[in-house]
Amino acid sequence: MIPLSLYVHFPWCVRKCPYCDFNSHEVKNGIPEDEYLAALMRDLEAALPQVWGRTVQTVFIGGGTPSLLSPAGLDRLLAGVRSRLTLAPTAEITLEANPGAIEAEKFAAFRAAGVNRLSLGIQSFDDAKLKALGRIHSSAEAKRAVDLALRHFERVNLDLMYALPGQTLAEARRDIETAIAFGPGHLSAYHLTIEPNTAFHHAPPPVPDDDLAADMQEMVEDTLAAAGYRHYETSAFAKPGQQCLHNLNYWHFGDYLGIGAGAHSKISDHAGIRREARPRSPKDYLADPATRLWQPVALSDLPGEFMMNALRLTEGVPIDWFAERTRLPLAGIADMLARAEADGLLMHTGERIAPTPLGQRHLNALIGRFF
Numbered sequence: 001m002i003p004l005s006l007y008v009h010f011p012w013c014v015r016k017c018p019y020c021d022f023n024s025h026e027v028k029n030g031i032p033e034d035e036y037l038a039a040l041m042r043d044l045e046a047a048l049p050q051v052w053g054r055t056v057q058t059v060f061i062g063g064g065t066p067s068l069l070s071p072a073g074l075d076r077l078l079a080g081v082r083s084r085l086t087l088a089p090t091a092e093i094t095l096e097a098n099p100g101a102i103e104a105e106k107f108a109a110f111r112a113a114g115v116n117r118l119s120l121g122i123q124s125f126d127d128a129k130l131k132a133l134g135r136i137h138s139s140a141e142a143k144r145a146v147d148l149a150l151r152h153f154e155r156v157n158l159d160l161m162y163a164l165p166g167q168t169l170a171e172a173r174r175d176i177e178t179a180i181a182f183g184p185g186h187l188s189a190y191h192l193t194i195e196p197n198t199a200f201h202h203a204p205p206p207v208p209d210d211d212l213a214a215d216m217q218e219m220v221e222d223t224l225a226a227a228g229y230r231h232y233e234t235s236a237f238a239k240p241g242q243q244c245l246h247n248l249n250y251w252h253f254g255d256y257l258g259i260g261a262g263a264h265s266k267i268s269d270h271a272g273i274r275r276e277a278r279p280r281s282p283k284d285y286l287a288d289p290a291t292r293l294w295q296p297v298a299l300s301d302l303p304g305e306f307m308m309n310a311l312r313l314t315e316g317v318p319i320d321w322f323a324e325r326t327r328l329p330l331a332g333i334a335d336m337l338a339r340a341e342a343d344g345l346l347m348h349t350g351e352r353i354a355p356t357p358l359g360q361r362h363l364n365a366l367i368g369r370f371f
Contacts (some may be wrong), residue, residue, distance in 0.1 A: 002268050002325055004051060005058040005249045006081065008040065009260030010066035011282050014100070017134045018199035019192060023262030023280050024064040032286070033073045039289035041080045043259040043278065046290035048084060050267050051257055056085050058092040058246035061115075067097035071109030078114045092117055092155075092245040099137045099145030107152045117155040117244075119188075120145055124164060125178045132165040132205060146182045155242060157186040162220060163213040164192055165205035172216045173223065180227045185242030189220045190235050234312045234363065251309045252317060253325045261285035266297075272327070273297045302326040303333050304371030311367055316347070316354025336369055 012031050013024045059081065061074075069077070078093070094117040095110055097103055107118065124130050125139045137145075149156045158179050162172045179187055191213060194200050208216065221231055229237035233251060236244065249256065258265045262280040266273065276294040279285045297305060306326050310317040323330050337353065340346035345359035345366045359366045 003254040004054045005256040006056050007258040008061045009263040010063040011261040013065040021195035043289040060094045060246040062096045067103040075113040099142040104145040107148050111152045118149045118153045119157040121159045123161045129164045156184045159188045161190050161192050162216045163208045186238045253306050307370040308367045311355045316352050
């Protein structure tokens, strides 16, 4: 049975960051918490026939800034999920949170509601860099939030970014070393990219050139490896047993049900694999949360879709998962695998496929071969 996860999207944040291209919307007149929670349950109930009888292995509540929810609201959300879906007894339940002082005070209540993994959007411990990124928390608030998170949660992720506006190699190193000093089990380190339809795209800030950014990436990988973090995915580093199980299910080409404004689903059934999307606008979603656009994944796209996820993992995946999760014969991509291996981009042992270090550096080109 293909594993199943649940993603819950919370579309509001206090302020839209200039680099953010996620489906997030600034709070203007308060959050319609009760109305939105009711809509999420209507959405979930409409989707139940697609996943009936299946056990959910992980839950991820993302955004936006879902830690803006009240503790009572989060408890209501998780109770509603448990009453409608079968959650594995050891299900990983992750909540994304910002380090602002008001939200940090809620951490104990979030843990009591059932969240067992917290992902903190730190981005940097440098006040000047936080200001350049449009973040509303300070370095001091970030450090206090990390302390509180580690006090209440056994599993904590810190999100960091590098190649920030005006950043030097020494400043990027200081951010990584500061994060390591706290001892979280998981770190995500992302290269800042300028995405279309963002404020940074319309008014690009001065960012490090490609050579300096590459030096920063190498520094991040070497520094975290020396501290005992395994680089298990393109931007993810974890201590033993601390990998994000929810994200691993994406990269393993597992199934996921997404509820909430703009949420996406990928569901396998007897008819094949299909993707769904909810309305992006919170107003439209609240008007009819059972609305969704769906389309089957074309057979010709499945090899690329599988590899787009699997090859993000530095150790790859078992080769027999290709046929199991795409329902296509491995022979159909044998020539592509052989050519990628001959070019030094892919390792194919007979049991696993994985990107080589060269393939990791040229991942988009490697994945493109399978579309």
